[in-house]
Amino acid sequence: MNQKIAATNSQLDGTIPNFTVMLSCTPRGARLARLLAADQLRGWGLPTDPATLVVAELAANAATHGRLPGRSFRLTLYVVGRTLRIEVTDTRGDRLPELGAVDAQAESGRGLLLVDALADRWDVAEGRFPRKTVWAELRL
Template identity: 75%
Template structure:
């Protein structure tokens, strides 16, 4: 199989906590490194989406899922949580705000991103980057 037809994937369940969000970034970084995929900007995108899942998508006792796909030269990052009733949206925080910039970072770093609903009660926030390997 050549690089254009190879499909790589990883899917992990993680606790919706700051520790789970950090672990998502660490595990994603190691997996991407083993696949030969550039770590930037993917590592930062994973960190932002995982932090959002742990902060805004948290439901006690329900994990969030991190999924990475590499198809051809595209890396797709998906973070699924169980707060489908809380869809993310871009906001412009006040200049002195200490939070609220995660999706702005994702939008700036990703080639494409979006939100996919369901199945109930889930939602998936995804981002794609062209990963020249």
């Protein structure tokens, strides 16, 4: 089941705008991550592109490569100053993403190349086993 955990829409009171949601580790959950991110960014008055593309790729990777039966992945968005940080956490800490060469004939495998091209910075943070968080930052 998808569960909205937290959303804050104003920096006026000194809080950091943030949004966190747990989603099923399925293609449907990955699509929902992109839609929810777009809705949240619009609510904050921020542009949706290229952030929604980065969310879509990271969420698709979590649903494809980070999937464990019965486990969800977490999408977190927050804004600090003029930087949007996107985090996707899954429970496959044993499978860290790698940016590598892609076969020109392959139909998939370009997601991290897209994230690398669109994000100002990105990396992987190993969490408390078995978790990992793939994050990306975009200057606004």
